[in-house]
Each structure stands twice: as structure tokens, then as C-alpha cells.
Amino acid sequence: METQSPNGSLQKQSLPPKNYGITKPISLAGPKSGLYESKEEAAKREEVLGHISEIVKSWVKQLTRQRGYTDQMVEEANAVIFTFGSYRLGVHGPGADIDTLCVGPSYVNREEDFFIILHDILAEMEEVTELQPVPDAHVPVMRFKFQGISIDLLYASISLLVVP
Template identity: 55%
Template sequence: MGSPGLINRNNGHHHQQRLGITEPISLGGPTDYDVTKTRELEKFLQDAGLYESQEEAVSREEIVKNWVKVISRAKGLNEQLVQEANAKIFTFGSYRLGVHGPGADIDTLCVGPRHATREEDFFGELYRMLSRDA
């Protein structure tokens, strides 16, 4: 028995790949009307300020970069190591799908340098930095 939605090559049957456990409502693509209405909706949402700006996204990245440098200095790393230290934010959920709004929560995984601790540095120092900027 194979995974749902994957091609089963063992018995020669080929099924269209699908994700999830239920059948899609339709396999048809969008109509011209659907595309037009989608563009109109996106324009309305953009005009209403419901999309995060590029500046907000860049600001989020800068905060994390600054946080890594602050904790690296606090732990006594030399300046070269401070400058090389980095963190990466991986997003998922509504943020990753691009369907979040300004001020919405962001489901993230933050991977930092080995010297960063979860409790003291992430939930402590990063929280304090974000609170000051709020």
C-alpha cells in the first residue's frame, strides 16, 4: 500500500499526484473570470493595507540579524565571529502561504548559532528587543 496521491509504480497504475487525503473538488484550472476576480480581490486587499509591506519583511530580518550580534557580543565572541554569526528564519502556515496580514502571528522556526540558547537568548533577549521596538 502506497502513500495517498503518489504514483504506485509497483502495480503499473499511474495516478495523478495529489496532496492531502481527500479528492479535490475540481482538477480544472481557473477560468478567465476567476483570474479577473482574483486580481480585483488582491488589488482591494493591497489598497486596504492587508498585505505586509516589503519594509516590514526586511525589518523582521534585520531584527534577527541584530539579535544574533547582540547575543554573540554578550557571550564574549571576538568581532570577526560576531560579524559571521547568523540566524535563519523558516516560515510556514499563513505567513509562508502569503495570506497573512500586518500584525498577524507568524509561524516560524528560527535556527541560530550554537551559542544562542532558547530560554535566555531567544525567549529572553529577543523578546526584550521586540518589546522595545513595539
């Protein structure tokens, strides 16, 4: 809202803040600290994602070898980790989990290969704590902490023998 002062200049008057509800807010100040992770934590998250990517690639190569595929197929065998959710959008806070999706080839299944074999591989690792498979959830997930970073890992196979 603008008003004219006695000397003829226009001045802006601020409107009182709008109150929602019956009582006034305790504070109108926004949050000041602890909204973003430190550079060190961000680097650690990237490092953890790199480790998980290597683990799932090794797991798929192991399964490919066990199933009797050729040496060339074992060499080309692959799995890819994608992030999604608040981490992918860049709106996660410090200590938030990382939602990840592992995409693997058609011959690697969720029920046995992911929730049993990969679970056992992760269970043997010192870096992995609080490993909790949730195969019967609406969205089947394996939850764990890797070097203290919370991870929600999902699995999907695509109808290809080799994941690009």
C-alpha cells in the first residue's frame, strides 16, 4: 500500500503479517541453521553411493557367472544405481536417507537374488549396519546404513540381458 507524505513523496507502508488461525504465531522468523548438510557430509554421501554402485555391479557379475553365462556376458554384466526422492531433488536435510533404485538385468530377480543373495553380501560387510529387508511392503525395499548414511534400496529388473 502506498501513501503520500506531507512533502509529496510516495511512501510504502507494510501491511501487518497475515495471521492464520485463532492465535498469533510465536515467531515469524524463518529457520536459520541446520538446513543444509556440510560439504563433508555431501562428499561422504557421494562416496557411499559409489561404494553401493560397485557392490551391486559385483553382485550381478557373480550371479551371471553362477548361472553359466559366457565370460563375455560376465564382463558386460551390469547394474545401475539411480537416486530419487528428496536427495535427487536436492532438498534433503542433514542426516536424511538416500532413496536409491538398483536396475539390473532380466535374469536377476527381486525375491531370491535381491532379498537373499544381495542381503547376505551386505550383512557380511562391516560398513553396513541396521540391515532390514522389507520384501512384503507395498514398495519392497532393503533399508540399511552404510558408513552411517541411511539408504533405502529398491530393485527393478529390465527386460534386457545387459543393462546399459
